[in-house]
Amino acid sequence: MNSVELRELTTDFGPVIGHVEETGERVRVTDGGETAGVLLPAAELAELEHFAQRDYGGPRPRPRTVRETPAGPRRQGPYTRYAYTDGVRMTFTRDRVVVAELRTVDELDWLENNARTARQGFMDPEQTAAFEEFLARRPPVGDGIAWIAADWRQQEPFTVLEFVKGPTSEAAALAYGADAQDVTDGLLLHQVRDRDAREGTDDTCQVLAFGEAGEWTWLGYHDFGNAFTRRLDPPPRQQITLTATMAKGIYDFRYSEDGVYQNPFPLEDSADTRRDMYELIWYTPGQAPFAPDAPLGFLNAHIRRAEEHTDWTDGIALFFAGLERAFGLSLPRDGITSGHVRCARPVQR
Structure with a gap:
């Protein structure tokens, strides 16, 4: 599952959240074909937040477009959705445990850039080299290039x-x-x-x-x-x-x-x-x-x-x-x- 439309996520989010929780994969969320945000596992977002707060890379971007806030909280199967007031960002829980988060592309990029800087900036040279070595071990995506x-x-x-x-x-x-x-x-x-x-x-x-x-x-x-x-x-x-x-x-x-x-x-x-x-x-x-x-x-x-x-x-x-x-x-x-x-x-x- 590579992407899902925002309207589908607001009406039938159970299967999508189940996929994210089971596979740990990100899912791109589109609105009329245009990318509106990214759905990612809560643990991954928590790690990004942890490191991103240790580096100041400018103000955190907020949603450029405010949409109508879905009525909520809303429950489907084992999952409950909590929507932010901007109508874009959302939190999904199971048994009171956060399992997935929807964030805008701009905010996620800000988090990843800050987290990358913080991870490397607070390591000594040996740790930095080891971290880069760890990242380099990742296999190519799909067929690669x-x-x-x-x-x-x-x-x-x-x-x-x-x-x-x-x-x-x-x-x-x-x-x-x-x-x-x-x-x-x-x-x-x-x-x-x-x-x-x-x-x-x-x-x-x-x-x-x-x-x-x-x-x-x-x-x-x-x-x-x-x-x-x-x-x-x-x-x-x-x-x-x-x-x-x-x-x-x-x-x-x-x-x-x-x-x-x-x-x-x-x-x-x-x-x-x-x-x-x-x-x-x-x-x-x-x-x-x-x-x-x-x-x-x-x-x-x-x-x-x-x-x-x-x-x-x-x-x-x-x-x-x-x-x-x-x-x-x-x-x-x-x-x-x-x-x-x-x-x-x-x-x-």
Whole structure:
């Protein structure tokens, strides 16, 4: 269970809460297709609250939209729901024990960012290293992304891979300039490929493929002729861009938070220390790609674990394996290979 509509949660929450309590998984809550919040186990929220209170990362965000408060408390089966006055946040209990909480995406991001800083800020260097090592042991989510590295290096099936956190895949595709009718119709990538094979066209190079995996929206396309606008307003909370330019031998990685580029420059001394990308050819397996105190220094442990515990040997595949563990990135292997993923052509200007 990846997501549930808010109206379903307010009318029939018993099965959803039972799933969260049994599996410990988060469930995205949408309102009309737009992400409204995240339902997570109470124990996980308690841990985040514990650490987040030890770091001040600005005021805690409150719901931007106030909805009608559901009547309550309301009981379904063994569970009781208590709604906050904003009509968005909710607490769910079983036998007077809190088992699940609904929080807005903004508040959850605030908690996670503060908790991450507090966890690392209050550890000595050995504890910090051990904690990063623990996090790096996490297996990839779903299919991960390392599997696509070899084809991507040859600019197949896309020259650009993007992962954004916040907007739904449909919203991101439309913001990038995808044709709204294709999005509404549910056009699939294999339909475009099949027509290309029949009619000798090359429309596959002109479409934007998109979907959702875990907590991320992914987009894949060819960066030919600037067919897509690639603008999200406001900027996503997190954004990762991977671009392959085979003719120039350039394969780069960019990472931003709230539109602020995190400047992942290499360890080597350089007069130009604020590069706008990290070229993957700078990474040498066995060597830390980022300075320990750089914004992305935490990636070193994840990449090292990928080097030690995967069968990948190519540098780009290893780097991808590190990213998939650090950020929880994934791409649907069967869907992309068979073409059973959604896509859209660029809107006609």
